[in-house]
Amino acid sequence: MTPIDRIAATNRWRDHSITEKALLGLGLLGLALTTPPWPTAVAVLAVATLAVTRGAGVPVRVWVKILAAPLGFVLTGAATLLIELGPHGIGFAADGLPRAAGLTLRATAAVSGLLTLTLTTPATDLVAGLRRWKVPAEIVEIALLTHRFLLLAGDTASAMHTAQTARLGHVDWRRRIRSTGLLAANLLPRTLDRARRLETGLAARGWNGASLAVLTPKRPVSPRRLAAIVATLAALAALGLADADGLLPMLGMLPA
Amino acid sequence: MSLLAAEALTYVYPGGVPALDAIDLEIARGRRLAVLGPNGAGKTTLLLHLNGTLRPTTGRILLEGAAVDWSRAGLSAWRRRVGLVLQDADDQLFAPTVFEDVSFGPLNLGLGEAEAKARVEEALTALGIADLAGRATHMLSFGQKKRAAIAGAIAMRPEILLLDEPTAGLDARSARRLLATLEELEARGTTLVFTTHDVAMAHRFAHDAVLFADGRIVARGPASELLVDAEVMDRAGLDAVEG
Ligand SMILES: Nc1ncnc2c1ncn2[C@@H]1O[C@H](COP(=O)(O)OP(=O)(O)OP(=O)(O)O)[C@@H](O)[C@H]1O
Numbered sequence A: 001m002t003p004i005d006r007i008a009a010t011n012r013w014r015d016h017s018i019t020e021k022a023l024l025g026l027g028l029l030g031l032a033l034t035t036p037p038w039p040t041a042v043a044v045l046a047v048a049t050l051a052v053t054r055g056a057g058v059p060v061r062v063w064v065k066i067l068a069a070p071l072g073f074v075l076t077g078a079a080t081l082l083i084e085l086g087p088h089g090i091g092f093a094a095d096g097l098p099r100a101a102g103l104t105l106r107a108t109a110a111v112s113g114l115l116t117l118t119l120t121t122p123a124t125d126l127v128a129g130l131r132r133w134k135v136p137a138e139i140v141e142i143a144l145l146t147h148r149f150l151l152l153a154g155d156t157a158s159a160m161h162t163a164q165t166a167r168l169g170h171v172d173w174r175r176r177i178r179s180t181g182l183l184a185a186n187l188l189p190r191t192l193d194r195a196r197r198l199e200t201g202l203a204a205r206g207w208n209g210a211s212l213a214v215l216t217p218k219r220p221v222s223p224r225r226l227a228a229i230v231a232t233l234a235a236l237a238a239l240g241l242a243d244a245d246g247l248l249p250m251l252g253m254l255p256a
Numbered sequence B: 001m002s003l004l005a006a007e008a009l010t011y012v013y014p015g016g017v018p019a020l021d022a023i024d025l026e027i028a029r030g031r032r033l034a035v036l037g038p039n040g041a042g043k044t045t046l047l048l049h050l051n052g053t054l055r056p057t058t059g060r061i062l063l064e065g066a067a068v069d070w071s072r073a074g075l076s077a078w079r080r081r082v083g084l085v086l087q088d089a090d091d092q093l094f095a096p097t098v099f100e101d102v103s104f105g106p107l108n109l110g111l112g113e114a115e116a117k118a119r120v121e122e123a124l125t126a127l128g129i130a131d132l133a134g135r136a137t138h139m140l141s142f143g144q145k146k147r148a149a150i151a152g153a154i155a156m157r158p159e160i161l162l163l164d165e166p167t168a169g170l171d172a173r174s175a176r177r178l179l180a181t182l183e184e185l186e187a188r189g190t191t192l193v194f195t196t197h198d199v200a201m202a203h204r205f206a207h208d209a210v211l212f213a214d215g216r217i218v219a220r221g222p223a224s225e226l227l228v229d230a231e232v233m234d235r236a237g238l239d240a241v242e243g
């Protein structure tokens, strides 16, 4: 159970229609990728933060932590924009700083959009959504099983880690390395075994290897919320267009 | 004629671990059967044969006197009649919420949405977990998971329900309530077969008992007589109930 799965299963927006959440999350993602980073990306980030913390009720501290997780990758990528290979060897790129800042903002905003969807919607609901949107059943099942498999692997690893720690397997770095190696070596066979037992459990209830259908609660789209989401996205898009037309040239200089 | 039977059932796990050795067993309609024996005796392995999860190395399984059909369709028909609740509830729960998980079996029976929903609600109420319907399955206590897993099986109203250690890990009151629920299920026509390490419970609840040791049946008979017989119980490595 990752923190993302835990939040997805318990947040206040859990029972909102997936149509609303997908429109908002993917809409924010799309805007972050297609409009100039300033000011739209900042606005996207702000909207996603409000949606997740005020709307879905995820504590701000948790939101920041999850959002910061991929930041390392983003920063490494952005750092390469700071330098360039010129006639005098390696030097700082002339416009490196604004470009790196722009990339960081844009990527963070894009991640925040995607997280707005994944933090409010359990993976199984996403899969059910894919099915409803006529994605081929094979792809959907593989997605579901991969997700379940990852959860099992995560649970197994955490249980093994707890058991090792309880027997003092992690008291110093030497033992920690040894214990971690043992854990890694045993994780695959253990997870496969659990997956096999899960299959037995499902087969006992009549699963024939085809669709994993359950009675999903009906979650009607709320017209009020849908309107609010469309209005928000439209406002963000307008902000992006306005900037592209050079109406906010001064603001555009700011990150530099 | 017995409802379900094993004939000279022998099973060796891949890798060569022998688990069952020439088991003959008959399950009679309406007679609660307790399977007892020490750890590793082969109880779980037996149950996995009775619903077609494992295929005998040698020997046969008979359903109402006819050898079972191992084709896909045959297995599917078999499992409609014979339900199984695994020892570890985590091996059974997969859907996001309890309600959704319990609905899985009824939908696989081909029931319509309204009827499947009614079955789910009935099963949750029977197990006293109606209030957990919307809860995420991976965020339940051990005993709650156990009851959710059992609800998933009884919602299918099988003719025979195989339960692997149904009361293990439940508090005394939950265990009593579970047994009462199983009695109601039985009154509606389900035959109960369960494994347990709780000899006193088996003595109170079961009609018949079989004692396993090392993959063999060492004794069988009415639970009320067998489980108080210190000499017989000792042969299976078990302690008799104080009679
Ligand atoms: N997947 C497996 N692969 C190989 N051997 C196995 C496997 N599962 C069980 N066994 C072996 O088969 C024998 C019977 O095991 P089984 O699980 O049926 O015992 P059990 O009576 O249910 O025990 P317990 O009371 O501990 O649940 C044991 O020797 C066990 O080690």
Ligand SMILES: [Mg+2]
Residues within 6 Å of the ligand: B043, B044, B045, B087, B164
């Ligand atoms: Mg067992």
